Amino acid sequence: MEQEQVGIKTPEYVSLQFKLAGLGSRATAFLIDSAILMVANLLMYVIAFVILTGEMVLFDTSSISLFLFGIIxxxxxxxxxxxxxxxEFFSGGRTIGKKLIGxxxxxxxxxxxxLLSSFIRNLLRIIDALPGSYLVGIFMIFFHPQHKRVGDLVAGTIVVHERKAQSKKSLSPVEKEISRRGLAKHDLDLGEWALDSLGAxxxxxIKTYGNRLSGLTAHERSALTxxxxxxLFGKLGMDMSEKEQVELxxxxxxxxxxxKDEWEYEL
Known part of the structure:
Protein backbone atom coordinates (compact mmCIF):
# COMPACT_ATOMS: atom_id res chain seq x y z
CA MET A 1 0.00 0.00 0.00
CA GLU A 2 2.99 2.31 0.56
CA GLN A 3 3.68 2.42 -3.21
CA GLU A 4 0.28 3.71 -4.31
CA GLN A 5 0.21 6.82 -6.46
CA VAL A 6 -2.28 9.64 -6.51
CA GLY A 7 -2.83 12.05 -9.39
CA ILE A 8 -3.75 15.68 -8.65
CA LYS A 9 -4.91 18.34 -11.07
CA THR A 10 -4.09 21.74 -9.62
CA PRO A 11 -6.25 24.87 -10.02
CA GLU A 12 -3.78 25.87 -12.74
CA TYR A 13 -4.73 22.67 -14.67
CA VAL A 14 -1.32 21.08 -14.12
CA SER A 15 -1.33 17.33 -13.47
CA LEU A 16 0.96 16.11 -10.68
CA GLN A 17 1.71 12.58 -9.49
CA PHE A 18 2.61 11.79 -5.88
CA LYS A 19 3.55 8.59 -4.09
CA LEU A 20 1.33 8.26 -1.03
CA ALA A 21 2.84 7.72 2.41
CA GLY A 22 1.29 4.67 4.05
CA LEU A 23 0.84 3.50 7.60
CA GLY A 24 4.42 2.28 8.10
CA SER A 25 6.23 5.49 7.16
CA ARG A 26 3.68 7.71 8.92
CA ALA A 27 3.81 5.65 12.12
CA THR A 28 7.61 5.72 12.14
CA ALA A 29 7.65 9.50 11.70
CA PHE A 30 5.09 9.89 14.49
CA LEU A 31 7.15 7.73 16.87
CA ILE A 32 10.20 9.91 16.21
CA ASP A 33 8.18 13.08 16.85
CA SER A 34 6.69 11.55 20.00
CA ALA A 35 10.16 10.72 21.33
CA ILE A 36 11.26 14.32 20.71
CA LEU A 37 8.19 15.66 22.50
CA MET A 38 8.73 13.28 25.41
CA VAL A 39 12.28 14.56 25.89
CA ALA A 40 11.09 18.19 25.59
CA ASN A 41 8.37 17.67 28.20
CA LEU A 42 10.77 15.94 30.56
CA LEU A 43 13.28 18.76 30.26
CA MET A 44 10.55 21.31 30.90
CA TYR A 45 9.47 19.44 34.03
CA VAL A 46 13.05 19.19 35.33
CA ILE A 47 13.82 22.86 34.69
CA ALA A 48 10.60 24.07 36.32
CA PHE A 49 11.11 21.78 39.29
CA VAL A 50 14.73 22.80 39.88
CA ILE A 51 14.02 26.53 39.51
CA LEU A 52 11.11 26.58 41.97
CA THR A 53 12.28 24.03 44.51
CA GLY A 54 16.04 24.03 44.17
CA GLU A 55 15.97 20.25 44.57
CA MET A 56 16.72 17.38 42.24
CA VAL A 57 14.23 14.92 43.71
CA LEU A 58 12.42 14.27 40.46
CA PHE A 59 8.79 13.25 40.22
CA ASP A 60 8.17 14.09 43.89
CA THR A 61 4.96 15.94 43.11
CA SER A 62 4.17 16.43 46.79
CA SER A 63 6.64 19.32 46.86
CA ILE A 64 5.29 21.01 43.75
CA SER A 65 2.53 23.55 44.08
CA LEU A 66 -0.77 23.02 42.31
CA PHE A 67 -0.08 26.22 40.42
CA LEU A 68 3.18 24.90 39.00
CA PHE A 69 1.56 21.57 38.18
CA GLY A 70 -1.20 23.36 36.25
CA ILE A 71 1.32 25.42 34.29
CA ILE A 72 3.25 22.28 33.37
CA GLU A 88 4.26 21.45 9.39
CA PHE A 89 3.47 25.04 8.44
CA PHE A 90 6.92 26.64 8.63
CA SER A 91 8.87 23.62 7.36
CA GLY A 92 6.88 22.81 4.23
CA GLY A 93 4.64 20.13 5.73
CA ARG A 94 7.47 18.36 7.55
CA THR A 95 7.96 17.70 11.23
CA ILE A 96 11.38 16.44 12.28
CA GLY A 97 10.11 12.85 12.09
CA LYS A 98 8.56 13.36 8.65
CA LYS A 99 11.75 14.97 7.36
CA LEU A 100 13.87 12.05 8.57
CA ILE A 101 11.53 9.52 6.96
CA GLY A 102 11.16 11.56 3.76
CA LEU A 115 -1.77 27.32 8.61
CA LEU A 116 -5.52 26.65 8.93
CA SER A 117 -5.22 23.17 7.42
CA SER A 118 -2.32 22.33 9.72
CA PHE A 119 -4.30 23.57 12.73
CA ILE A 120 -7.39 21.53 11.79
CA ARG A 121 -5.59 18.25 10.98
CA ASN A 122 -3.60 18.40 14.20
CA LEU A 123 -6.50 19.48 16.41
CA LEU A 124 -8.40 16.42 15.20
CA ARG A 125 -5.66 14.15 16.51
CA ILE A 126 -7.99 14.05 19.52
CA ILE A 127 -10.45 12.00 17.45
CA ASP A 128 -7.78 9.96 15.66
CA ALA A 129 -6.30 8.98 19.02
CA LEU A 130 -9.58 7.39 20.19
CA PRO A 131 -10.19 5.08 21.96
CA GLY A 132 -6.46 4.83 22.66
CA SER A 133 -3.10 4.32 20.91
CA TYR A 134 -4.40 6.14 17.81
CA LEU A 135 -6.68 3.23 16.94
CA VAL A 136 -9.11 5.32 14.85
CA GLY A 137 -6.26 6.98 12.97
CA ILE A 138 -4.53 3.66 12.29
CA PHE A 139 -7.67 2.08 10.87
CA MET A 140 -8.41 5.17 8.75
CA ILE A 141 -4.90 5.33 7.27
CA PHE A 142 -4.85 1.59 6.58
CA PHE A 143 -8.24 1.35 4.87
CA HIS A 144 -8.67 4.77 3.23
CA PRO A 145 -7.63 4.70 -0.48
CA GLN A 146 -5.45 7.80 0.03
CA HIS A 147 -4.28 6.78 3.52
CA LYS A 148 -6.09 9.66 5.20
CA ARG A 149 -6.91 9.88 8.87
CA VAL A 150 -9.86 11.93 10.15
CA GLY A 151 -7.72 15.07 10.43
CA ASP A 152 -6.66 14.76 6.79
CA LEU A 153 -10.24 14.29 5.60
CA VAL A 154 -11.50 17.41 7.36
CA ALA A 155 -8.45 19.58 6.58
CA GLY A 156 -8.22 18.46 2.93
CA THR A 157 -4.64 17.19 3.16
CA ILE A 158 -2.62 14.15 2.11
CA VAL A 159 0.78 12.81 3.16
CA VAL A 160 3.19 11.98 0.34
CA HIS A 161 6.76 10.82 -0.15
CA GLU A 162 9.38 13.35 -1.19
CA ARG A 163 11.83 13.01 -4.04
CA LYS A 164 14.72 10.76 -3.10
CA ALA A 165 18.20 11.98 -3.82
CA GLN A 166 19.65 10.35 -6.92
CA SER A 167 23.42 10.21 -6.70
CA LYS A 168 25.61 10.44 -9.78
CA LYS A 169 22.64 11.33 -11.97
CA SER A 170 23.42 13.60 -14.89
CA LEU A 171 22.38 17.19 -14.37
CA SER A 172 19.46 18.69 -16.26
CA PRO A 173 20.20 21.62 -18.60
CA VAL A 174 18.98 24.17 -16.05
CA GLU A 175 21.07 22.60 -13.27
CA LYS A 176 24.15 22.64 -15.52
CA GLU A 177 23.55 26.31 -16.28
CA ILE A 178 23.12 27.16 -12.59
CA SER A 179 26.29 25.25 -11.72
CA ARG A 180 28.24 26.92 -14.54
CA ARG A 181 27.24 30.36 -13.28
CA GLY A 182 27.92 29.47 -9.64
CA LEU A 183 24.48 30.57 -8.49
CA ALA A 184 22.88 29.79 -5.12
CA LYS A 185 19.58 30.52 -3.37
CA HIS A 186 21.07 33.34 -1.28
CA ASP A 187 21.77 35.30 -4.49
CA LEU A 188 18.11 36.32 -4.60
CA ASP A 189 16.53 37.75 -1.45
CA LEU A 190 12.85 36.80 -1.31
CA GLY A 191 10.38 37.77 1.40
CA GLU A 192 9.30 35.05 3.82
CA TRP A 193 5.91 34.61 2.16
CA ALA A 194 6.85 35.61 -1.40
CA LEU A 195 6.62 32.13 -2.91
CA ASP A 196 3.03 31.74 -1.70
CA SER A 197 1.93 33.82 -4.69
CA LEU A 198 3.42 31.31 -7.15
CA GLY A 199 1.76 28.03 -8.08
CA ALA A 200 2.29 24.85 -10.08
CA ILE A 206 10.35 28.53 -14.69
CA LYS A 207 11.43 24.92 -15.20
CA THR A 208 10.74 25.12 -18.94
CA TYR A 209 12.57 28.45 -19.14
CA GLY A 210 15.65 27.12 -17.38
CA ASN A 211 15.89 23.99 -19.50
CA ARG A 212 15.50 25.92 -22.77
CA LEU A 213 17.79 28.84 -21.93
CA SER A 214 21.14 27.45 -23.05
CA GLY A 215 19.80 26.37 -26.45
CA LEU A 216 18.35 29.72 -27.51
CA THR A 217 19.82 32.38 -29.75
CA ALA A 218 20.67 35.73 -28.17
CA HIS A 219 17.49 37.33 -29.50
CA GLU A 220 15.28 34.42 -28.40
CA ARG A 221 16.94 34.36 -24.98
CA SER A 222 16.35 38.07 -24.45
CA ALA A 223 12.69 37.87 -25.41
CA LEU A 224 11.95 34.75 -23.35
CA THR A 225 13.82 36.11 -20.33
CA LEU A 232 6.97 35.73 -12.31
CA PHE A 233 8.54 38.78 -10.70
CA GLY A 234 5.33 40.68 -11.37
CA LYS A 235 3.49 38.17 -9.18
CA LEU A 236 6.19 38.56 -6.53
CA GLY A 237 5.83 42.34 -6.60
CA MET A 238 9.48 42.82 -7.55
CA ASP A 239 10.51 45.57 -10.00
CA MET A 240 13.22 44.14 -12.27
CA SER A 241 12.94 46.75 -15.04
CA GLU A 242 16.38 48.20 -14.30
CA LYS A 243 18.16 44.85 -14.43
CA GLU A 244 20.51 43.94 -17.25
CA GLN A 245 19.91 40.82 -19.35
CA VAL A 246 22.41 38.65 -17.47
CA GLU A 247 21.10 39.84 -14.11
CA LEU A 248 17.55 38.91 -15.12
CA LYS A 260 12.40 23.58 -6.71
CA ASP A 261 12.33 22.93 -2.96
CA GLU A 262 8.59 23.61 -2.95
CA TRP A 263 7.37 21.96 -6.13
CA GLU A 264 9.72 19.18 -7.21
CA TYR A 265 8.21 16.09 -5.54
CA GLU A 266 8.69 12.43 -6.25
CA LEU A 267 6.85 11.71 -9.49
Whole structure:
Protein backbone atom coordinates (compact mmCIF):
# COMPACT_ATOMS: atom_id res chain seq x y z
CA MET A 1 0.00 0.00 0.00
CA GLU A 2 2.99 2.31 0.56
CA GLN A 3 3.68 2.42 -3.21
CA GLU A 4 0.28 3.71 -4.31
CA GLN A 5 0.21 6.82 -6.46
CA VAL A 6 -2.28 9.64 -6.51
CA GLY A 7 -2.83 12.05 -9.39
CA ILE A 8 -3.75 15.68 -8.65
CA LYS A 9 -4.91 18.34 -11.07
CA THR A 10 -4.09 21.74 -9.62
CA PRO A 11 -6.25 24.87 -10.02
CA GLU A 12 -3.78 25.87 -12.74
CA TYR A 13 -4.73 22.67 -14.67
CA VAL A 14 -1.32 21.08 -14.12
CA SER A 15 -1.33 17.33 -13.47
CA LEU A 16 0.96 16.11 -10.68
CA GLN A 17 1.71 12.58 -9.49
CA PHE A 18 2.61 11.79 -5.88
CA LYS A 19 3.55 8.59 -4.09
CA LEU A 20 1.33 8.26 -1.03
CA ALA A 21 2.84 7.72 2.41
CA GLY A 22 1.29 4.67 4.05
CA LEU A 23 0.84 3.50 7.60
CA GLY A 24 4.42 2.28 8.10
CA SER A 25 6.23 5.49 7.16
CA ARG A 26 3.68 7.71 8.92
CA ALA A 27 3.81 5.65 12.12
CA THR A 28 7.61 5.72 12.14
CA ALA A 29 7.65 9.50 11.70
CA PHE A 30 5.09 9.89 14.49
CA LEU A 31 7.15 7.73 16.87
CA ILE A 32 10.20 9.91 16.21
CA ASP A 33 8.18 13.08 16.85
CA SER A 34 6.69 11.55 20.00
CA ALA A 35 10.16 10.72 21.33
CA ILE A 36 11.26 14.32 20.71
CA LEU A 37 8.19 15.66 22.50
CA MET A 38 8.73 13.28 25.41
CA VAL A 39 12.28 14.56 25.89
CA ALA A 40 11.09 18.19 25.59
CA ASN A 41 8.37 17.67 28.20
CA LEU A 42 10.77 15.94 30.56
CA LEU A 43 13.28 18.76 30.26
CA MET A 44 10.55 21.31 30.90
CA TYR A 45 9.47 19.44 34.03
CA VAL A 46 13.05 19.19 35.33
CA ILE A 47 13.82 22.86 34.69
CA ALA A 48 10.60 24.07 36.32
CA PHE A 49 11.11 21.78 39.29
CA VAL A 50 14.73 22.80 39.88
CA ILE A 51 14.02 26.53 39.51
CA LEU A 52 11.11 26.58 41.97
CA THR A 53 12.28 24.03 44.51
CA GLY A 54 16.04 24.03 44.17
CA GLU A 55 15.97 20.25 44.57
CA MET A 56 16.72 17.38 42.24
CA VAL A 57 14.23 14.92 43.71
CA LEU A 58 12.42 14.27 40.46
CA PHE A 59 8.79 13.25 40.22
CA ASP A 60 8.17 14.09 43.89
CA THR A 61 4.96 15.94 43.11
CA SER A 62 4.17 16.43 46.79
CA SER A 63 6.64 19.32 46.86
CA ILE A 64 5.29 21.01 43.75
CA SER A 65 2.53 23.55 44.08
CA LEU A 66 -0.77 23.02 42.31
CA PHE A 67 -0.08 26.22 40.42
CA LEU A 68 3.18 24.90 39.00
CA PHE A 69 1.56 21.57 38.18
CA GLY A 70 -1.20 23.36 36.25
CA ILE A 71 1.32 25.42 34.29
CA ILE A 72 3.25 22.28 33.37
CA UNK A 73 0.09 20.58 32.08
CA UNK A 74 -0.82 23.64 29.98
CA UNK A 75 2.71 23.91 28.61
CA UNK A 76 2.74 20.23 27.69
CA UNK A 77 -0.51 20.74 25.77
CA UNK A 78 0.85 23.81 23.98
CA UNK A 79 4.13 22.10 23.11
CA UNK A 80 2.40 18.96 21.81
CA UNK A 81 -0.01 20.71 19.44
CA UNK A 82 2.27 23.64 18.73
CA UNK A 83 5.10 21.33 17.66
CA UNK A 84 3.09 19.66 14.89
CA UNK A 85 1.35 22.83 13.71
CA UNK A 86 4.48 25.01 13.68
CA UNK A 87 6.79 22.49 12.03
CA GLU A 88 4.26 21.45 9.39
CA PHE A 89 3.47 25.04 8.44
CA PHE A 90 6.92 26.64 8.63
CA SER A 91 8.87 23.62 7.36
CA GLY A 92 6.88 22.81 4.23
CA GLY A 93 4.64 20.13 5.73
CA ARG A 94 7.47 18.36 7.55
CA THR A 95 7.96 17.70 11.23
CA ILE A 96 11.38 16.44 12.28
CA GLY A 97 10.11 12.85 12.09
CA LYS A 98 8.56 13.36 8.65
CA LYS A 99 11.75 14.97 7.36
CA LEU A 100 13.87 12.05 8.57
CA ILE A 101 11.53 9.52 6.96
CA GLY A 102 11.16 11.56 3.76
CA UNK A 103 7.45 12.39 3.79
CA UNK A 104 5.47 15.63 3.94
CA UNK A 105 1.92 16.96 4.22
CA UNK A 106 0.40 18.88 1.30
CA UNK A 107 -3.03 20.14 0.32
CA UNK A 108 -5.35 17.95 -1.75
CA UNK A 109 -4.79 20.35 -4.67
CA UNK A 110 -0.99 19.87 -4.55
CA UNK A 111 -0.29 23.24 -2.93
CA UNK A 112 1.68 23.80 0.26
CA UNK A 113 0.03 23.21 3.60
CA UNK A 114 -1.78 26.28 4.97
CA LEU A 115 -1.77 27.32 8.61
CA LEU A 116 -5.52 26.65 8.93
CA SER A 117 -5.22 23.17 7.42
CA SER A 118 -2.32 22.33 9.72
CA PHE A 119 -4.30 23.57 12.73
CA ILE A 120 -7.39 21.53 11.79
CA ARG A 121 -5.59 18.25 10.98
CA ASN A 122 -3.60 18.40 14.20
CA LEU A 123 -6.50 19.48 16.41
CA LEU A 124 -8.40 16.42 15.20
CA ARG A 125 -5.66 14.15 16.51
CA ILE A 126 -7.99 14.05 19.52
CA ILE A 127 -10.45 12.00 17.45
CA ASP A 128 -7.78 9.96 15.66
CA ALA A 129 -6.30 8.98 19.02
CA LEU A 130 -9.58 7.39 20.19
CA PRO A 131 -10.19 5.08 21.96
CA GLY A 132 -6.46 4.83 22.66
CA SER A 133 -3.10 4.32 20.91
CA TYR A 134 -4.40 6.14 17.81
CA LEU A 135 -6.68 3.23 16.94
CA VAL A 136 -9.11 5.32 14.85
CA GLY A 137 -6.26 6.98 12.97
CA ILE A 138 -4.53 3.66 12.29
CA PHE A 139 -7.67 2.08 10.87
CA MET A 140 -8.41 5.17 8.75
CA ILE A 141 -4.90 5.33 7.27
CA PHE A 142 -4.85 1.59 6.58
CA PHE A 143 -8.24 1.35 4.87
CA HIS A 144 -8.67 4.77 3.23
CA PRO A 145 -7.63 4.70 -0.48
CA GLN A 146 -5.45 7.80 0.03
CA HIS A 147 -4.28 6.78 3.52
CA LYS A 148 -6.09 9.66 5.20
CA ARG A 149 -6.91 9.88 8.87
CA VAL A 150 -9.86 11.93 10.15
CA GLY A 151 -7.72 15.07 10.43
CA ASP A 152 -6.66 14.76 6.79
CA LEU A 153 -10.24 14.29 5.60
CA VAL A 154 -11.50 17.41 7.36
CA ALA A 155 -8.45 19.58 6.58
CA GLY A 156 -8.22 18.46 2.93
CA THR A 157 -4.64 17.19 3.16
CA ILE A 158 -2.62 14.15 2.11
CA VAL A 159 0.78 12.81 3.16
CA VAL A 160 3.19 11.98 0.34
CA HIS A 161 6.76 10.82 -0.15
CA GLU A 162 9.38 13.35 -1.19
CA ARG A 163 11.83 13.01 -4.04
CA LYS A 164 14.72 10.76 -3.10
CA ALA A 165 18.20 11.98 -3.82
CA GLN A 166 19.65 10.35 -6.92
CA SER A 167 23.42 10.21 -6.70
CA LYS A 168 25.61 10.44 -9.78
CA LYS A 169 22.64 11.33 -11.97
CA SER A 170 23.42 13.60 -14.89
CA LEU A 171 22.38 17.19 -14.37
CA SER A 172 19.46 18.69 -16.26
CA PRO A 173 20.20 21.62 -18.60
CA VAL A 174 18.98 24.17 -16.05
CA GLU A 175 21.07 22.60 -13.27
CA LYS A 176 24.15 22.64 -15.52
CA GLU A 177 23.55 26.31 -16.28
CA ILE A 178 23.12 27.16 -12.59
CA SER A 179 26.29 25.25 -11.72
CA ARG A 180 28.24 26.92 -14.54
CA ARG A 181 27.24 30.36 -13.28
CA GLY A 182 27.92 29.47 -9.64
CA LEU A 183 24.48 30.57 -8.49
CA ALA A 184 22.88 29.79 -5.12
CA LYS A 185 19.58 30.52 -3.37
CA HIS A 186 21.07 33.34 -1.28
CA ASP A 187 21.77 35.30 -4.49
CA LEU A 188 18.11 36.32 -4.60
CA ASP A 189 16.53 37.75 -1.45
CA LEU A 190 12.85 36.80 -1.31
CA GLY A 191 10.38 37.77 1.40
CA GLU A 192 9.30 35.05 3.82
CA TRP A 193 5.91 34.61 2.16
CA ALA A 194 6.85 35.61 -1.40
CA LEU A 195 6.62 32.13 -2.91
CA ASP A 196 3.03 31.74 -1.70
CA SER A 197 1.93 33.82 -4.69
CA LEU A 198 3.42 31.31 -7.15
CA GLY A 199 1.76 28.03 -8.08
CA ALA A 200 2.29 24.85 -10.08
CA UNK A 201 1.80 26.69 -13.39
CA UNK A 202 4.59 29.10 -12.46
CA UNK A 203 6.84 26.18 -11.47
CA UNK A 204 6.27 24.61 -14.88
CA UNK A 205 7.06 27.95 -16.55
CA ILE A 206 10.35 28.53 -14.69
CA LYS A 207 11.43 24.92 -15.20
CA THR A 208 10.74 25.12 -18.94
CA TYR A 209 12.57 28.45 -19.14
CA GLY A 210 15.65 27.12 -17.38
CA ASN A 211 15.89 23.99 -19.50
CA ARG A 212 15.50 25.92 -22.77
CA LEU A 213 17.79 28.84 -21.93
CA SER A 214 21.14 27.45 -23.05
CA GLY A 215 19.80 26.37 -26.45
CA LEU A 216 18.35 29.72 -27.51
CA THR A 217 19.82 32.38 -29.75
CA ALA A 218 20.67 35.73 -28.17
CA HIS A 219 17.49 37.33 -29.50
CA GLU A 220 15.28 34.42 -28.40
CA ARG A 221 16.94 34.36 -24.98
CA SER A 222 16.35 38.07 -24.45
CA ALA A 223 12.69 37.87 -25.41
CA LEU A 224 11.95 34.75 -23.35
CA THR A 225 13.82 36.11 -20.33
CA UNK A 226 11.91 39.38 -20.34
CA UNK A 227 8.55 37.64 -20.81
CA UNK A 228 9.20 35.11 -18.04
CA UNK A 229 10.58 37.75 -15.66
CA UNK A 230 7.57 40.02 -16.21
CA UNK A 231 5.19 37.19 -15.32
CA LEU A 232 6.97 35.73 -12.31
CA PHE A 233 8.54 38.78 -10.70
CA GLY A 234 5.33 40.68 -11.37
CA LYS A 235 3.49 38.17 -9.18
CA LEU A 236 6.19 38.56 -6.53
CA GLY A 237 5.83 42.34 -6.60
CA MET A 238 9.48 42.82 -7.55
CA ASP A 239 10.51 45.57 -10.00
CA MET A 240 13.22 44.14 -12.27
CA SER A 241 12.94 46.75 -15.04
CA GLU A 242 16.38 48.20 -14.30
CA LYS A 243 18.16 44.85 -14.43
CA GLU A 244 20.51 43.94 -17.25
CA GLN A 245 19.91 40.82 -19.35
CA VAL A 246 22.41 38.65 -17.47
CA GLU A 247 21.10 39.84 -14.11
CA LEU A 248 17.55 38.91 -15.12
CA UNK A 249 18.68 35.47 -16.28
CA UNK A 250 20.53 34.88 -13.01
CA UNK A 251 17.56 36.05 -10.96
CA UNK A 252 15.23 33.65 -12.80
CA UNK A 253 17.64 30.74 -12.37
CA UNK A 254 17.91 31.42 -8.63
CA UNK A 255 14.13 31.68 -8.44
CA UNK A 256 14.10 28.19 -9.97
CA UNK A 257 16.20 26.98 -7.01
CA UNK A 258 13.75 28.50 -4.53
CA UNK A 259 10.72 26.97 -6.26
CA LYS A 260 12.40 23.58 -6.71
CA ASP A 261 12.33 22.93 -2.96
CA GLU A 262 8.59 23.61 -2.95
CA TRP A 263 7.37 21.96 -6.13
CA GLU A 264 9.72 19.18 -7.21
CA TYR A 265 8.21 16.09 -5.54
CA GLU A 266 8.69 12.43 -6.25
CA LEU A 267 6.85 11.71 -9.49
Missing amino acids: IIMMFVIYWGYFIAF IRVIQDNGHSLT KDWKL KQTADI ENALLVLYLHM
